[in-house]
Amino acid sequence: MELTVLGCSGxxxxxxxxxxCSGYLVREGDTAIWIDCGNGSFVNLQRQIDPADLTAVVITHTHPDHCVDLYGLHVMYRYGLERTGFPVFAPAGTEEAMGALASWGDTFAWLAIDPGDPAPVGDLRLAFSRTDHPPPTYAVELTNAADRRMxxxxxxxxxxxxxxxxPGADVVLSEASYRHDDxxxxxxLSGTQAGAAARAAGAERLVLTHLWPEVDPAVVVGEGSEAFGARATLAAVDLVVPI
Ligand SMILES: [Zn+2]
Structure with a gap:
């Protein structure tokens, strides 16, 4: 399994x-899942993969920096590739909320995220957990056949x-928006909070993302690394993380 960062600005x-902004491509064999469609991430996705080869999309919540590039994929799929029934996992109500700006047709098959119901997607298994963030927001766990986990x-x-x-995930990709004292x-979360949580959960590797643009990344990564007890990795566009 492999993670490629498509966007990470908070x-x-x-x-x-x-x-x-937030976008991540996770690949395992022929399975390719685009998680979060933040502004700018669709361009970076197209530098990594032919969008026609995507298996599914996951929108974790409807804040614009996590979802607006879904509109670009929709236009390509509907009017370019004339695709139908493409699976989009998203919180219930996303189709309607984003539908104010789009006429979806039957391009997407909208699948409401259910934290109690893990979903097989190609060669991966997806599970979800409701986080501490408005609007309804879901963390995602991806597991391959060898039980490697992100x-x-x-x-x-x-x-x-x-x-x-x-506990014991191979990679935790955690938001770390702020310095702990600001x-x-x-x-x-702050870098300190992200690092402490990943350490408590026995994560093997920590990647920090979604840093607020005005904070010094070196400070957040330093705080995160100290709390994690090992060097944390700073997300960057095109970063590839083997899992
Ligand atoms: Zn948000």
Whole structure:
């Protein structure tokens, strides 16, 4: 299994973070899942893979920096590739909420995320957990046939943790929006909080993402690494993480 970062800027695009907001491509064999369609991530996806080869999309929540590039995929699929029934996992109500700006037709098969119901997608198994973040937001766990596992926290405050899933994940991809002494909102984590949670959950490797554009990445990664007890990796566009 392999993770490729398509976008990692927190909340709005930043030149320092390669411009694009949250987007991640996870591949296992012929299975390719695009998780979060943040602004700018679709361009970076197209540099990695022919979009026609995607297996499914996951939208973790309807904040624009996690979903708006789904509109671009829709236009390509509906009017270019004339595809139908493509699976899109998203919180219940996403089709209607985003539908104010799109006429979806039958391009997508909308699948409401259900945290109690793990979903097989190609060669991977997906499980979800509701995080501490408005609107309804879901962390994603991806497991392959060899039980290698990645957990993506999506956005969350400190009242949810990766320990909602089984301990010992091979990779935890965690949001880390702020410096610990400058937490501007309770709906996100600091690097310290992300590192402590990953350590408590026995993660093998920690990748930090969704840093607020104005914070110094070196400070957040330093705090995250100290709390994790090992060097954390800073997400960057085109970073590839084997899992
Ligand atoms: Zn959010």
């Amino acid at each position: 909340s709005y695009g930043s030149p320092a973070a390669g411009a694009a 957990i993506y926290t999506s956005d969350t405050g400190p009242n949810w943790s990766v320990d909602a899933f089984a 937490r501007r909102s309770p709906i996100h």
